[in-house]
Amino acid sequence: MQSITIRRPDDFHVHLRQGAMLRDVTIETARHFGRALVMPNTDPPVLNAGHVNAYREEILAAVPPGLSFEPLMTIKLTHATTPKIVRDARKAGAIAAKLYPEGVTTNSQEGVHDVRKLFPVLKAMEDCGMVLCVHGELPEAFCLQREREFLPKLDDIRRACPDLKMVLEHVTDAASLRWLDDRQDDNVAVTITVHHLLLTLDDVIGGSLKPHHFCKPVAKTNEDRLALLHAVLSGHAHCFLGTDSAPHAQAKKECAEGCAGIYSAPVALAALADIFDQNGLLHRLEYFTSTAGADFYGLPYNEGTVTLERRSFPVPRSYPGGVIPFLAGRTLPWKATD
């Protein structure tokens, strides 16, 4: 195939930031994605209906004219979140709330340290049809085992709120996928990023130190990567795209205490097309990018299409905002047309 036209995709996990950075990066998501689930771990965070409305306005103001893009809004759960806050946020259009364990990633200092204390809030989410998105890492565990060691907490949540829809975000290891398959639970899904389909820990620390390959959860072994690839390429119904595209200015990455996050929005679809094409499965791309996630969230499919063409895409070395993108300087064999 020289080109493939797919239904306009959704990105079910993206960081658009705020202010100048938001104005710089939103175009790269809005260009190719019909919708994106926008993470609430801004600074200050998105905690309630008022924040949701204000942040939605800020995002929409950053969408270039002519692009059709809908931000899917979220709130961040803290120990101050109440059932009323949840219900009000839902009325304001938030479709999900995000659980960050304390200290696991960017701006998670005031995250949750005891999931059980959230159960009344989670019940309210269950009642009003809000999805729980989880950064599933146990911060006190060894870095490579944080994800698998968090899984029992997800089981605790399942037992307390069996009808709550729950997404384990940006899974990186085979253990999480086994957990997903063992549960056979229609209310549980995972998102998978583009970079975790391509990187292992060797790409972060195995040669020189590569801050632009550093994210949380950190990339794991090649066996883990292959398990993710298998789930994505086999059309697993409960695995869908969440890029976790996370822009940081170059100076926040290339420094003594580098931020976690990979800015993949500009290359995500092209890189995915290459991955699916290399495996002779381009016809399955659309399911991963455009329908499996909408099905899980109970959203209509996007109108419109995106076309990917087999032509050289030299990835820019830098993007507005001074952000180094994933695969900077490489040339991809596929390109998404605007």
Next chain:
Amino acid sequence: MQSITIRRPDDFHVHLRQGAMLRDVTIETARHFGRALVMPNTDPPVLNAGHVNAYREEILAAVPPGLSFEPLMTIKLTHATTPKIVRDARKAGAIAAKLYPEGVTTNSQEGVHDVRKLFPVLKAMEDCGMVLCVHGELPEAFCLQREREFLPKLDDIRRACPDLKMVLEHVTDAASLRWLDDRQDDNVAVTITVHHLLLTLDDVIGGSLKPHHFCKPVAKTNEDRLALLHAVLSGHAHCFLGTDSAPHAQAKKECAEGCAGIYSAPVALAALADIFDQNGLLHRLEYFTSTAGADFYGLPYNEGTVTLERRSFPVPRSYPGGVIPFLAGRTLPWKATD
């Protein structure tokens, strides 16, 4: 104890670099160490007797007047090394030769890809009483398993050259120590760095990305760290200090492709005193720093002493050459006096 005076230590693994960097950093080793085994992976590398003589001169010229410091010279093994090169280097005073597998660390591009091809050279080293120092990582293995997966190659060398003295440098994992103990071989020893007694992989990638904690082999799990600590504190006869102090300018660490290496020379003794003191074993410090290594190498003990005092040592945030030291900005409770 408020102070401890020990025989002047040896550092059996240090990178002094060349040119301006060498002139900047040599003082920090010469200040407290009577001797140091100087690594030959400079650029260009130290490959033969001529290089040994020239490099020794360059190092000695960088030792400040009044300090008594002897560089212990090494050559780097490549596939171009011959038995004659080895014998000539030995005559020029080189006491060891270093084996870097191809591609494992700084300036190892032209390293060794087939250890067996080196056997004639290793036999010549065995004959003339030269020590083999090994960076024991299998480059094609997953980063955290490279060290343990290299161990069979060491057994190959043992079988071919049973009388060759061999040091497995900067060991980082429990498997290497088990290997050492299983062999019960008087001709085999390991060096242990200060930073591997203090760091795990969590300190590199577990929070923000810390390039100043990034070295090869990379720090492993806490279980591995505790195994190293146990060996050092128990006075293991075949474990001695090699700091692997490896200065890089700040810009070579805080960048898109950060160099591996931790500059520990300025803090090594103070940090060690703290480690031994915290475990109530200050009386064993001298064995690790000043006699176990000399015994293995068959060298006389150093003349002179170094005194460590229990007083506040605020580690500078930067050293001449623009190098960020290990533990920069921290305050250590022990300080080595000049």
